Amino acid sequence: MTTPRSYFARPALVMARALLGDILVHETPEGSASGRIVEAEAYREDDPASHSYRRTARSEIMFGPAGYAYTYFSYGLHVCFNVVVGEVGHGAAVLIRALEPLEGIDLMRRRRGLDDPRKLCSGPAKLTEALAIEMTDYGADLTRGPLRVERGRDKDFRVVRAPRVGITKAAAKPWRFYIAGCPFISKR
DNA sequence: TGAGTGATTGACT
DNA sequence: GTCAATCACTCAT
Numbered sequence: 001m002t003t004p005r006s007y008f009a010r011p012a013l014v015m016a017r018a019l020l021g022d023i024l025v026h027e028t029p030e031g032s033a034s035g036r037i038v039e040a041e042a043y044r045e046d047d048p049a050s051h052s053y054r055r056t057a058r059s060e061i062m063f064g065p066a067g068y069a070y071t072y073f074s075y076g077l078h079v080c081f082n083v084v085v086g087e088v089g090h091g092a093a094v095l096i097r098a099l100e101p102l103e104g105i106d107l108m109r110r111r112r113g114l115d116d117p118r119k120l121c122s123g124p125a126k127l128t129e130a131l132a133i134e135m136t137d138y139g140a141d142l143t144r145g146p147l148r149v150e151r152g153r154d155k156d157f158r159v160v161r162a163p164r165v166g167i168t169k170a171a172a173k174p175w176r177f178y179i180a181g182c183p184f185i186s187k188r
Numbered sequence: 189t190g191a192g193t194g195a196t197t198g199a200c201t
Numbered sequence: 202g203t204c205a206a207t208c209a210c211t212c213a214t
Contacts, residue, residue: 041195049195051210058210075196076207082195095195125196167195 008066012042012092015085021152026131035099039178045091048169052091062091069140078125100184123186
């Protein structure tokens with residue numbers, strides 16, 4: 001299954017909400033793992049909290065075509081995963097913060113060293129570990145291929161809009177979206 | 189060339 | 202609630 005690039009070429013705030021209920025899949029030699037996106041945050045170039053606030057080598061990919069992976073290394077030990085969104089020339093992306101594990105749960109358990117499904121993907125650096133997403137996935141095409149986003153069928157849920165998590169700049173902007181009542185979102 | 193910073197997590201008090 | 206781990210990136214010398 002593939003997802004058209006045009007799906008991703010919409011503004012960050014629209015996409016942060018639209019991606020909820022979609023499925024993130026990663027197929028590796030160890031097996032396939034996937035999860036339903038239940039929490040996401042929007043980042044834009046006019047936003048001091050965004051890596052694209054300054055256009056640099058690292059953030060350049062956010063200004064290119066939508067539907068590619070932007071991964072970054074955080075706090076010296078974590079990888080976080082973003083979906084590049086919006087029109088070419090706009091530095092926009094959506095940070096995927098939490099998944100509801102669907103496929104390959106035993107594989108995720110092994111990678112995370114945990115049993116509780118609620119803790120496997122309930123944070124931006126947790127889901128990358130569970131799905132084995134690494135810096136080598138920087139720039140991966142998410143419309144097709146081993147690491148991809150598939151459109152979800154069930155979108156029958158209520159969405160909560162709230163301030164983003166863990167940032168110091170522009171912390172008041174309510175650009176975090178998550179599925180109401182979902183037990184798989186990150187806390188705080 | 190080097191210091192400060194950070195879209196985090198997990199262990200410990 | 203507090204704090205260490207640990208490094209790529211950014212900006213200032």
